[in-house]
Amino acid sequence: MTTMVIIGGGQAGSQAIDTLRREGFAGRLVLIGEEPWLPYQRPPLSKKYLAGEFALERLPFRHRAFYDEHRVELRLGRRAERLEAAERRVTLDDGEIIAYDRLLLCLGAEPRRLACPGAQLSGVHALRSIADVERIRPDLRPGARLVVVGGGYIGLETAATARQMGCEVTVLETADRLMNRVVAPETSAYFAAEHGRHGISIVCGARVERFEGSARVDGVVCAGGERHPADAVIVGVGALPVTRLAQDAGLACDNGITVDEYCATSDPAIFAAGDCANHPSPHYGVRVRLESVDNAFEQAKAAALNMLDRRTVHDRVPWFWSDQFDNKLLICGLSQGHDRRVLRGEPAGRAFSVCYLRNGELIALEAVNHGKDYMAARKLILGRLRPDLGRLADPGIELRDL
Amino acid sequence: MPGVVFIEPGGGRHAVAAPVGVTLMEAARQHGVEGILAQCGGAGACATCHVYVDPAWFDRLPPAEELETGMLETAWEPRANSRLSCQVTLTADLDGLTVTVPARQR
Ligand SMILES: Cc1cc2nc3c(=O)[nH]c(=O)nc-3n(C[C@H](O)[C@H](O)[C@H](O)COP(=O)(O)OP(=O)(O)OC[C@H]3O[C@@H](n4cnc5c(N)ncnc54)[C@H](O)[C@@H]3O)c2cc1C
Numbered sequence: 001m002t003t004m005v006i007i008g009g010g011q012a013g014s015q016a017i018d019t020l021r022r023e024g025f026a027g028r029l030v031l032i033g034e035e036p037w038l039p040y041q042r043p044p045l046s047k048k049y050l051a052g053e054f055a056l057e058r059l060p061f062r063h064r065a066f067y068d069e070h071r072v073e074l075r076l077g078r079r080a081e082r083l084e085a086a087e088r089r090v091t092l093d094d095g096e097i098i099a100y101d102r103l104l105l106c107l108g109a110e111p112r113r114l115a116c117p118g119a120q121l122s123g124v125h126a127l128r129s130i131a132d133v134e135r136i137r138p139d140l141r142p143g144a145r146l147v148v149v150g151g152g153y154i155g156l157e158t159a160a161t162a163r164q165m166g167c168e169v170t171v172l173e174t175a176d177r178l179m180n181r182v183v184a185p186e187t188s189a190y191f192a193a194e195h196g197r198h199g200i201s202i203v204c205g206a207r208v209e210r211f212e213g214s215a216r217v218d219g220v221v222c223a224g225g226e227r228h229p230a231d232a233v234i235v236g237v238g239a240l241p242v243t244r245l246a247q248d249a250g251l252a253c254d255n256g257i258t259v260d261e262y263c264a265t266s267d268p269a270i271f272a273a274g275d276c277a278n279h280p281s282p283h284y285g286v287r288v289r290l291e292s293v294d295n296a297f298e299q300a301k302a303a304a305l306n307m308l309d310r311r312t313v314h315d316r317v318p319w320f321w322s323d324q325f326d327n328k329l330l331i332c333g334l335s336q337g338h339d340r341r342v343l344r345g346e347p348a349g350r351a352f353s354v355c356y357l358r359n360g361e362l363i364a365l366e367a368v369n370h371g372k373d374y375m376a377a378r379k380l381i382l383g384r385l386r387p388d389l390g391r392l393a394d395p396g397i398e399l400r401d402l
Numbered sequence: 403m404p405g406v407v408f409i410e411p412g413g414g415r416h417a418v419a420a421p422v423g424v425t426l427m428e429a430a431r432q433h434g435v436e437g438i439l440a441q442c443g444g445a446g447a448c449a450t451c452h453v454y455v456d457p458a459w460f461d462r463l464p465p466a467e468e469l470e471t472g473m474l475e476t477a478w479e480p481r482a483n484s485r486l487s488c489q490v491t492l493t494a495d496l497d498g499l500t501v502t503v504p505a506r507q508r
């Protein structure tokens with residue numbers, strides 16, 4: 001009997017199980033996940049789950065019964081310690097050895113930690129898992145002073161949620177604007193104003209030098225000496241792919257586990273998908289490593305099909321969303337390398353979008369509170385539309401009619 | 403617990419029971435209903451939880467908000483009775499609701 005083993009029970013791992021069984025795989029299927037929970041969704045962790053508005057039972061994708069019905073052997077709360085690619089076997093932290101015919105690595109990413117003094121103090125948190133939220137939530141009492149380090153989407157979502165929970169929130173961002181790597185200046189400015197309007201203090205150009213406090217953090221000091229008093233700190237400065245297991249097994253890694261367009265690693269029996277995988281994007285002609293639900297979902301699906309010898313290229317126009325207060329930011333495509341930006345609509349109207357073009361082709365779009373533009377753009381980008389710039393800039397013309 | 407029936411793309415009837423307060427999408431996903439991808443987990447950001455609501459039930463649901471309407475317009479083959487299942491919260495009086503999952507989500 002063929003054995004398929006999946007390491008990592010997150011978004012990608014759970015999708016792979018679904019696809020393998022739906023597509024008729026009848027052999028042995030094992031899921032190894034370090035976290036004790038059934039595979040669950042992470043986006044609510046910085047949003048409704050953090051706020052306590054979303055029960056723990058609603059986080060998992062599927063009930064346990066689903067895994068039983070589909071004969072999935074769950075090894076939860078167990079870590080894969082060693083991978084021996086030549087022997088095709090994995091050793092778990094409790095010594096169990098599992099042999100596989102095909103292996104899928106869905107190891108995810110882990111928060112980047114700051115190396116500065118005081119980063120180990122109690123009250124300095126990262127946000128990636130349910131366990132992290134359980135640690136953070138008691139610190140978010142009304143009136144508590146929270147400093148969020150990092151003005152990326154996780155930092156900003158967390159800031160918004162904490163503010164709604166009654167905390168006094170300061171966001172420290174090194175760059176000169178928020179979410180600078182993913183959105184246009186217009187969008188940064190819009191979100192800075194939204195956070196400001198809700199009473200969050202945003203400080204750009206702030207480089208954190210150290211965290212102060214004796215046992216527990218009580219302040220954050222920036223280069224230049226400015227000190228921000230803090231009862232708690234959340235560090236959201238990006239994530240790094242989890243690759244150690246793969247690296248130690250001799251698999252090629254470079255900013256993630258290197259895979260080809262069929263999701264195969266440098267070992268043909270081993271595949272990788274999700275946040276941990278560095279893969280080619282045929283549509284854009286570049287290698288990327290994406291941290292998004294969409295990519296984890298689609299790449300895991302493609303990987304599962306390839307594990308079943310159904311050759312499937314992972315080629316997608318990626319998309320992403322972020323919720324901050326009552327705003328929905330929707331992004332599709334990759335804007336890197338654009339040579340022109342076109343604004344549709346007015347940020348003052350609270351619904352607008354920014355189009356990105358390269359050599360006349362629409363390559364990406366970010367929409368603020370504008371589901372229609374976003375949905376239309378997903379198709380247009382895929383079709384490599386070369387829009388008329390005048391019409392593109394006219395919000396009175398529907399994007400899908402271009 | 404209200405019971406809901408999903409007609410899957412292959413024609414099969416998938417009946418599920420789910421607690422009041424969860425969304426139609428969550429009820430489907432927990433039980434692995436075919437064709438409800440629900441990638442964004444209910445954020446109203448993906449339109450891969452699109453369903454056609456049995457016309458007898460359609461008017462009994464609270465109407466869609468603007469974001470949902472915008473997303474649906476560009477979903478795969480929208481109809482007058484289209485909804486995003488993640489925007490429909492189950493209540494006791496929705497017991498017996500029947501929806502059809504489109505052949506594709508995109
Ligand atoms: C707070 C937060 C908010 C987010 N919000 C959004 C959003 O709004 N929109 C969006 O598109 N994306 C969002 N994301 C990103 C999205 O959640 C990730 O891209 C997605 O979870 C990636 O799935 P994955 O399966 O690759 O990794 P994960 O979901 O991280 O799963 C990896 C799993 O592998 C386990 N693992 C690692 N090593 C081992 C080992 N050796 N043995 C056993 N298990 C192991 C880990 O413990 C983890 O459980 C958010 C992420 C976070 C943290």
Ligand code: FES
Pocket residue numbers: 427439440441442443444445446447448449450451486487488489
């Ligand atoms: S689950 Fe994404 S829009 Fe409904």
